[in-house]
Amino acid sequence: MPTNLRMLTVAALCCAAANLHAGDAGAIDVSDPYARAVPPGQANSAAFMVLRNTGDSDRALVAAESTAADTVELHTHTMDDGMMQMRRIERIELPAGEAVTLAPGGLHVMLIGLAEQLQPGMDVALTLIFDDGARQSITAPVRRIDAGAMGGHHAH
Helix, strand or coil: CCHHHHHHHHHHHHHHHHHHHCCHHEEEEEEEEEEEECCCCCEEEEEEEEEEECCCCCCCCCCCCCCCCCEEEEEEEEECCCEEEEEEEECCCECCEEEECCCCCCEEEEEEEECCCCCCCCCEEEEEEECCCEEEEEEEEEEECHHHHHHHCEEE
């Protein structure tokens, strides 16, 4: 086999192996991503979206990354002694054939230690990481969110 052809074959096999390791994020459709605008001095924000698992197997969002914040975590809200509280969670389950909404007052991607104040008109780059190792990069435009949309009193 000629050297050039051998090198191309090795390169193709490496790419195929890398794609297998990276998983298939194609089974997860992301729609309407956005991040919450924050007032001056606010160090934290959140990102929201709809995740639709179009595949035949249950999946899960297990992490997210962004250069917009020092720390990025998956969170939910729970009722504790009559008060809504945010709690970090390890994963967001994505049942096969279903959509899961990340929204104010519920599941969300928490952005802790913002690199800069998030204002409408800006975009936040996020990388979603799924249980099979797949990674999906998205852009979330920054929006103002009415405090009433948060569903009541909150503590972190």
